Amino acid sequence: MSLVARIRTAVVASTAVPFLGTFVAAVVVPLVAVVALAAAGVVPAAAQPAPPLDAAKPVAPFTVEADALAAPTVGVPVDVRITVGSRAMLEGVEVRISADPGLSVDPAGSTLYAPESGPDAPAEWQITVVPLEPGAQRLRLFAEALVGGVRQSRSTVATLRVAEGAGDAAAAEGVGRESAVRSAGRGADLRELGDKSGAEAGGDAGSPAADDPDAERVIRLPAVVRP
Amino acid sequence: MTRSSAAVLTLYAGFAVTVPLLVGCGGGGGNADASTLPAPVVVSGAITFDRVPVAGNALDYTAIEAIPARGVSVQALADGRVIASAVTDDAGRYALSVPADTPNVTVRALAEMRRDGTPGWAYRVVDNTADDTLFVLEGPGIEIGRTDRVLNLHAPSGWDGSAYTAPRAAAPFAILDVVREATDFVLASAPDTVFPPLILHWSPNNVPSPGADGEADFTSGEIGSSLYRRGFGIYLLGDADGDTDEYDRHVIAHEWAHYLEQAIGRSDSIGGPHTRGDQLDMRTAFSEGFANAFAAMALRDTRYVDVLGPGQSEAFSFDIEGPFAPLSAFPNPFPGWFSEESIQEIVYDLFDAEQDRPEDTLELGFAPLLDVLADMKDGRALTSIFAFAHALRTRFPQLSAQIDALLAAHSIGPFTNAYADGETNSGWPLAPARVETADILPIYKELSLGGNVNVCSSDAYTYPGETGFYNKLGARAFVRFEAPATGTYAFSATATAVPAGKRADPDVVLHGAGVLHVSEAAPDDAACTPETPLECAETFERFLGPGEYVLEVYEWTNTQASDAENPPIGRTCFDVTVSVR
Numbered sequence: 127m128s129l130v131a132r133i134r135t136a137v138v139a140s141t142a143v144p145f146l147g148t149f150v151a152a153v154v155v156p157l158v159a160v161v162a163l164a165a166a167g168v169v170p171a172a173a174q175p176a177p178p179l180d181a182a183k184p185v186a187p188f189t190v191e192a193d194a195l196a197a198p199t200v201g202v203p204v205d206v207r208i209t210v211g212s213r214a215m216l217e218g219v220e221v222r223i224s225a226d227p228g229l230s231v232d233p234a235g236s237t238l239y240a241p242e243s244g245p246d247a248p249a250e251w252q253i254t255v256v257p258l259e260p261g262a263q264r265l266r267l268f269a270e271a272l273v274g275g276v277r278q279s280r281s282t283v284a285t286l287r288v289a290e291g292a293g294d295a296a297a298a299e300g301v302g303r304e305s306a307v308r309s310a311g312r313g314a315d316l317r318e319l320g321d322k323s324g325a326e327a328g329g330d331a332g333s334p335a336a337d338d339p340d341a342e343r344v345i346r347l348p349a350v351v352r353p
Numbered sequence: 354m355t356r357s358s359a360a361v362l363t364l365y366a367g368f369a370v371t372v373p374l375l376v377g378c379g380g381g382g383g384n385a386d387a388s389t390l391p392a393p394v395v396v397s398g399a400i401t402f403d404r405v406p407v408a409g410n411a412l413d414y415t416a417i418e419a420i421p422a423r424g425v426s427v428q429a430l431a432d433g434r435v436i437a438s439a440v441t442d443d444a445g446r447y448a449l450s451v452p453a454d455t456p457n458v459t460v461r462a463l464a465e466m467r468r469d470g471t472p473g474w475a476y477r478v479v480d481n482t483a484d485d486t487l488f489v490l491e492g493p494g495i496e497i498g499r500t501d502r503v504l505n506l507h508a509p510s511g512w513d514g515s516a517y518t519a520p521r522a523a524a525p526f527a528i529l530d531v532v533r534e535a536t537d538f539v540l541a542s543a544p545d546t547v548f549p550p551l552i553l554h555w556s557p558n559n560v561p562s563p564g565a566d567g568e569a570d571f572t573s574g575e576i577g578s579s580l581y582r583r584g585f586g587i588y589l590l591g592d593a594d595g596d597t598d599e600y601d602r603h604v605i606a607h608e609w610a611h612y613l614e615q616a617i618g619r620s621d622s623i624g625g626p627h628t629r630g631d632q633l634d635m636r637t638a639f640s641e642g643f644a645n646a647f648a649a650m651a652l653r654d655t656r657y658v659d660v661l662g663p664g665q666s667e668a669f670s671f672d673i674e675g676p677f678a679p680l681s682a683f684p685n686p687f688p689g690w691f692s693e694e695s696i697q698e699i700v701y702d703l704f705d706a707e708q709d710r711p712e713d714t715l716e717l718g719f720a721p722l723l724d725v726l727a728d729m730k731d732g733r734a735l736t737s738i739f740a741f742a743h744a745l746r747t748r749f750p751q752l753s754a755q756i757d758a759l760l761a762a763h764s765i766g767p768f769t770n771a772y773a774d775g776e777t778n779s780g781w782p783l784a785p786a787r788v789e790t791a792d793i794l795p796i797y798k799e800l801s802l803g804g805n806v807n808v809c810s811s812d813a814y815t816y817p818g819e820t821g822f823y824n825k826l827g828a829r830a831f832v833r834f835e836a837p838a839t840g841t842y843a844f845s846a847t848a849t850a851v852p853a854g855k856r857a858d859p860d861v862v863l864h865g866a867g868v869l870h871v872s873e874a875a876p877d878d879a880a881c882t883p884e885t886p887l888e889c890a891e892t893f894e895r896f897l898g899p900g901e902y903v904l905e906v907y908e909w910t911n912t913q914a915s916d917a918e919n920p921p922i923g924r925t926c927f928d929v930t931v932s933v934r
Contacts, residue, residue, distance in 0.1 A: 180624045279410075345486050346461075
């Protein structure tokens with residue numbers, strides 16, 4: 127399946143219900159109608175709403191990646207490879223790392239430095255992290271470097287899916303970024319992340335009573351009353 | 354302040370003061386005659402929010418300003434029901450007429466701006482990690498008696514001097530403020546614009562981390578980047594100490610510009626990651642370059658700043674007019690029609706008065722650029738700098754020489770039409786052995802009915818693992834053809850040259866002023882094998898009217914962002930055919 131199809135699949139799977147109705151009305155219904163008519167040979171094909179695209183913001187011209195080199199398990203140190211790559215030459219490459227409370231980062235690995243890196247020699251380090259809690263735990267990586275003499279920055283987050291213990295380690299998928307990092311969005315971990323919304327992060331999300339389907343859904347942000 | 358509704362309407366001309374939907378009796382005695390009811394009470398005040406400005410490359414929390422929340426919806430609630438509503442004016446002021454003697458009334462400001470009619474808009478800020486729930490700024494419950502009340506509500510940033518420790522109430526309103534500024538900027542050129550509804554998604558949970566399988570997971574907040582998603586709206590990061598965008602005005606305006614492209618005209622951009630020096634698919638290059646330029650135009654500030662890092666104390670930034678340093682010191686490494694940086698400078702130089710290079714001789718303002726965006730809506734060529742510039746030349750033939758000179762300063766052209774006939778810049782392949790000039794030029798290969806044309810897909814214009822192959826130059830080839838009459842047309846793309854030991858997976862997208870068909874079947878496992886690479890084909894049929902069409906043809910693996918299982922196989926060529934069934 128090509129990326130276009132996978133994006134479409136992801137969109138349908140991840141879109142919240144309230145807006146799904148809008149999407150169905152605005153995009154799916156006319157698209158299906160047009161396709162059906164065109165397929166039936168009734169009318170020539172008309173332009174459909176294009177597949178969803180993700181037009182992202184511009185970023186600094188280098189990448190920052192974190193690859194767990196083993197399946198993270200509570201209490202078991204795991205090595206994480208940090209890489210800063212670039213097409214252009216970089217000078218003064220610095221990476222600062224912070225972590226969720228559920229991860230302990232070796233202090234020696236919380237700030238990394240390389241005098242330079244380039245396309246043929248990316249800056250690369252290996253740090254050790256000890257998972258303290260199971261579930262989705264995040265490493266925040268903030269990188270700076272001189273690009274053409276101008277300091278530029280980039281930030282990224284790597285999510286580690288941490289297994290409970292040795293018995294769960296097999297459940298944590300394989301090794302490396304493809305598994306340990308990407309698995310963060312799945313299953314219980316996904317719900318755990320989602321639960322951070324509202325009260326903890328942005329306001330009182332508990333406004334709609336759980337047992338009252340007619341209750342209004344809003345996130346209440348407390349105002350300060352000013353004279 | 355007088356208590357009468359009429360006076361309220363006079364005082365706040367332009368407000369949409371709603372007559373109370375529910376007149377409470379205030380516990381005063383049931384079926385009182387209307388004439389004995391006390392006059393309504395006016396609750397009025399201002400809605401403001403903390404705007405954290407950027408100083409240098411950081412958010413400056415010592416210079417927070419209270420800014421009016423303009424044009425937002427305000428409601429009074431009693432007993433869980435809306436009893437009055439209004440919209441704030443440009444000073445953030447509101448006035449609500451509510452029944453006297455109403456207990457426990459709550460006034461709240463919705464993270465919503467809407468205006469019905471012409472001009473018109475409807476914007477909402479919701480939390481994508483909480484079922485797209487709307488943010489509201491809520492005041493304390495108040496007892497309404499028989500005298501007017503003043504209630505000024507302020508949305509704080511939540512910053513305590515060293516960290517965000519309280520709800521970030523200002524964020525949705527800071528986002529709306531930029532949207533309002535961008536909207537006003539467009540309305541100054543096109544006062545009768547009716548904008549389609551737009552939902553902006555923000556959450557403190559929105560982090561710059563890819564979701565499962567490297568794809569954004571909008572419900573968990575793993576959105577990867579702030580972005581515009583066609584059909585769904587704008588998503589913005591809110592990751593404190595990582596990457597927050599609620600005060601990054603250029604980021605918000607940039608994403609809003611992607612929405613504007615769709616609202617006013619058409620964008621064929623395939624999106625994807627992008628950074629300085631990328632040689633991009635021409636559609637993405639145009640869309641991103643335009644969005645950068647729009648942010649500078651709408652905000653009247655050419656310095657694009659995206660604050661991030663611990664304490665929001667660092668930034669990625671560049672200047673639209675000259676990226677990082679004087680042009681002579683750090684020129685665009687790969688100028689051309691595939692360069693976002695070239696596009697942003699061209700668009701901005703068409704707009705502004707400053708002449709920052711000898712070829713920058715035009716000062717068109719924004720209205721003509723907006724008109725050209727609209728002109729591109731029904732064009733049959735894909736949206737790119739060629740379609741844009743050709744539409745501009747068509748509108749202003751007397752300026753063609755100046756437009757062409759500006760384009761030439763960025764190694765674009767000369768070309769004769771929206772299909773880029775005449776273009777000679779084939780870019781700077783980073784792996785020259787994996788591409789030939791004829792793979793890139795002409796940009797659109799011509800195909801006649803019943804004939805065939807050979808095109809090639811390459812992975813030669815980026816480094817593995819950088820920002821992916823998905824949207825890079827050369828990955829997708831373009832073919833144009835003309836359907837002479839209404840009928841069913843059959844299309845095929847069959848491999849003719851495949852790297853040794855590889856198996857091609859051709860895919861085809863049919864365009865006709867928008868996407869008409871996406872043909873992306875996996876190759877036939879029986880026929881298409883590494884031993885029989887030339888048996889790999891993509892075929893489909895489509896019922897079409899007469900007119901010009903474009904086929905986008907590519908080797909699927911050459912368009913993957915980062916797929917260890919299906920890495921790019923490199924230069925792969927296909928014979929493309931079209932015939933009447």
